[in-house]
Amino acid sequence: MTPLRLTHFTATSCLGRGLGATLAALEAARSGLKSCDFETVTLDTQIGEVAGLDAVVLPAALRAFDCRNNRLAQLGLEQDGFREAVRAAASRWGRQRVGVFVGTSTAGILETEIAYRSRDPDTGALPADFDYQHRQNSFSVSDYIRRVLELEGPTLSLCTACSSSAKAFAAAQRMIAAGLIDAAVVGGVDSLCLTTLYGFHSLQLMARTPCRPFDLRRDGLSIGEAAAFALLERAHEHRSSADLLLLGAGESSDAHHMSSPQPQGLGARMAMERALDAAGLAASDVDYINLHGTGTPSNDSAESQAVSALFGPDTPCSSTKAATGHTLGAAGALEAVVCALALRHELLPAGLNLDERDPQLKLNYLTQNVRAPLAAVLSNSFGFGGVNCALLFGRAA
Numbered sequence: 001m002t003p004l005r006l007t008h009f010t011a012t013s014c015l016g017r018g019l020g021a022t023l024a025a026l027e028a029a030r031s032g033l034k035s036c037d038f039e040t041v042t043l044d045t046q047i048g049e050v051a052g053l054d055a056v057v058l059p060a061a062l063r064a065f066d067c068r069n070n071r072l073a074q075l076g077l078e079q080d081g082f083r084e085a086v087r088a089a090a091s092r093w094g095r096q097r098v099g100v101f102v103g104t105s106t107a108g109i110l111e112t113e114i115a116y117r118s119r120d121p122d123t124g125a126l127p128a129d130f131d132y133q134h135r136q137n138s139f140s141v142s143d144y145i146r147r148v149l150e151l152e153g154p155t156l157s158l159c160t161a162c163s164s165s166a167k168a169f170a171a172a173q174r175m176i177a178a179g180l181i182d183a184a185v186v187g188g189v190d191s192l193c194l195t196t197l198y199g200f201h202s203l204q205l206m207a208r209t210p211c212r213p214f215d216l217r218r219d220g221l222s223i224g225e226a227a228a229f230a231l232l233e234r235a236h237e238h239r240s241s242a243d244l245l246l247l248g249a250g251e252s253s254d255a256h257h258m259s260s261p262q263p264q265g266l267g268a269r270m271a272m273e274r275a276l277d278a279a280g281l282a283a284s285d286v287d288y289i290n291l292h293g294t295g296t297p298s299n300d301s302a303e304s305q306a307v308s309a310l311f312g313p314d315t316p317c318s319s320t321k322a323a324t325g326h327t328l329g330a331a332g333a334l335e336a337v338v339c340a341l342a343l344r345h346e347l348l349p350a351g352l353n354l355d356e357r358d359p360q361l362k363l364n365y366l367t368q369n370v371r372a373p374l375a376a377v378l379s380n381s382f383g384f385g386g387v388n389c390a391l392l393f394g395r396a397a
Contacts, residue, residue, distance in 0.1 A: 001278045003245040004173060004232045006393065008085035010076060011337040013226035013324045014048035018079035023341055026349045029369060031323045033210045033222050038192050039110075045206045048224025048325025049192060050075070065144045067108035067135040069191040073145055076189065076227025085231055086149050086185055093182040093233075099153035101172045102142040103164025103188040105329035107157075110193040111135040141189050153181050159329065161383030162292070164188060165228070166332025169391055170249035172232055187229035188330035196223055196328060211295035211326070212353035213319035214304070214365050221294045224325020228333035230340070235396075243396035244340055247281065247376065250274025254386035260298055262386060265306030268292075271388040272310055272378065279392045283311045285376050286392070288348045290335045291363075292380040293319020294326055303380065304361040318351035318366040332381035332389060339377045339393045346373050 010018055014032030015025035025032065033046040056071040077083055090098050115130040134140055142157040154175060158164045165188025172184035200206050200223060207220035232246060251274065254267025261268070276283060289311070292303055307317065320338050327334050342348060348370040357365065376394040383389075 001173060001177065001248060003235055003247050004176060005235045006244040006246055006340055007231045007233050008082055009230040009337050009340050010080040010082045011226065011228040011334050012050060012076040012079055013327060013334055014050060014224055015324060017075065019341065023345065025323060026341065026347065027369065029350050029352060031210055031352050033325055038197070039194065041194060041197050043197060043201055043206065044208050046210045046222040047192060048222060048327065050225055059148065062144060062147055064131060064134040065140060067111045069104065069108040069141055069189055070144045072191045072225060072227045073141050073189045074148065076229060077145065077148060082229055083149065089183045089231055089233060090151060095150065095152040097153055097182045098151045099172060099175055099181045099184040100142055100146045100151055100155040101158065101168040101184055101186045102145060103158045103168045103329045103332060104138060104141050104190050105159060105161055105164055106190065106193050106195055107138045108136040108140055109195050110191065113194050145185065149185060151185065160387040161385065162326070162328055162331050163381040163383035163387050163389040164329035164332065166336065166379065166381035166389035166391055167251065168333065169246060169336065170251055170389060173246065173249055176232070176234060183231065183233040185229060186232055186333065188333035189227045190327055190329040191225045192223065205296050207295060210353050211322050212355065213293035213295040213322055213351055214300050214358060214361050215354045216356040216358040218295045218297060218300060220296055222325040224327045226324065226327040226330040226334045228330055228337045230333065230336060244343055245394055245396055246391065247394045248275040248279030248392040250278060250390045252388045256386045258385060261302040261382060263302055265302035267386045267388045268303055268380065268382055269306040269310055271390040272306065272380065275378065275390040275392045281376060281392065286311065286315055286378050287374045288342060288377045289315055289317035290339050290377065290379045291317050291319040292382045293321055293351065295321065300361060304363055308362050313362050314364050316348050316364050316366055316370065318349055320349055322352035335379045335381070336391055336393065339379045342377055343374050343393060343395060346371055348372060
């Protein structure tokens, strides 16, 4: 594929608002996880909550979209001059030539959960002011972002569980390659809700303590929330060595099981191979891998086998979910931003909370930050049902 310029990006998560807070937390090897005190949830677990969402006010003309997920999107868009960068891109290409591709999983389902508490006791009808279209619908967040940014290009919501926002990059790349658009806002927004917290608990996948990917005694994941965005544009003929690029995207669907990965990670390996092929790179060209690394026994085992088979035991890698929590549909975009920061600041971030390495997982897993020049980094995102995506980012040659 023809590389695309990653001209601007931003992230907001439990690590803080914007790139400065995110980078500072990564450099300090600091986690944003805390004991769960969200809404009415009574689970003994840790969460990655973004503070201050209840105070976010949407523009008056878009108040119909008011929900936690869209407030999180609004907060994310306000960071790092991202809206201004998109406005400049729209001036360069035209509003109809800039698309919007956003990954989410549960979108605004918290609004529905709250509405169910106020159902009519006789008929079961939801309250009259419940607005599914603008507040819970999976397209709501993409529609909201399109309207806030005043863009008129193709707009999609992608809902493939935990690979949703990684696949947003791949979808945007295809649209640009097809000549339908010249630039795209890509990203992911997913917010805390009762469905995911109790749902993962029912699957016995929730850790009581902060999650510990790749640890011998790992026992589950920690749920987080985030809004992360990037601006992708056609690359100019004359590139600066400071330019960051989307080099390749690879996707697969192994459909092994509704919620468990293929044990040897065959679908994951296929996605990584396709990303390398798209970029025209060999496995040895990759300097760092941001692993999907959820902290569940089966996911970490399957990913370790896939990575080891393709890259061998030496490529540095880590999971940053012990810092941010698993932000589900936003994870791919959030970790793409982590990879962009790694390239820009020559930082290979440590995986946190690893007390004892699992000897069966034969990876060069980083437990301390490393400073080193990076040319190409890989980000893995694997969703329920075996919907996998791998993204390759790098510097312009």
